[in-house]
Amino acid sequence: MLYALATLFAFNLLGELLVRATGLPLPGALVGTLTLLIGLLFYKRLPKPLEDTASVLLQNMMLLFIPVIAGVMLEFDHLRREWLPFVLACVGGAAITFAATALTFHYFLQRQRAKEEAATGNKQEAA
Structure with a gap:
């Protein structure tokens, strides 16, 4: 380690x-x-x-976020004035992450299915 x-x-x-x-x-x-x-x-x-x-x-990733959360709380007055860009960045970042994860999962799922179909096709041809 x-x-x-x-x-x-x-x-x-x-x-x-x-x-x-x-x-x-x-x-x-x-x-x-x-x-x-x-x-x-x-x-x-x-x-x-x-x-x-x-x-x-x-x-244990949540433990790694504690200093970041504490830092955000120290800047709470600044966030109160600039809340809209902060919220838009959070929502937009979450949406982009969700879409990228879904597309990646879909790609690998399709790839796995194609491999399984190819393996099944090869077994049927051999029989």
Whole structure:
């Protein structure tokens, strides 16, 4: 688990360094995550320690949001003045996430059905 956490922190640091060096208008954590994704695509598999650590982090994700929620509460006066863009961003982001998830699920479901049909067709031809 220590190896996996060190890997996650290293890619986060790499993302921060890339953003500062290039001046990209993106969060360093996002660039680090994309760099990790590219690395895993080249590696062509997910190492078991990284998978286990990610699973633990995902199971406890609500704990990771506590500092963010506390930070939002500190800016409550600002949110009271700027509530409309905040609400629109939240609703729009949720809608985009929902649509992307549904389309991805549909794509993989269709792909799985096509594989099953191809496997069934091959078995029938062999018989």
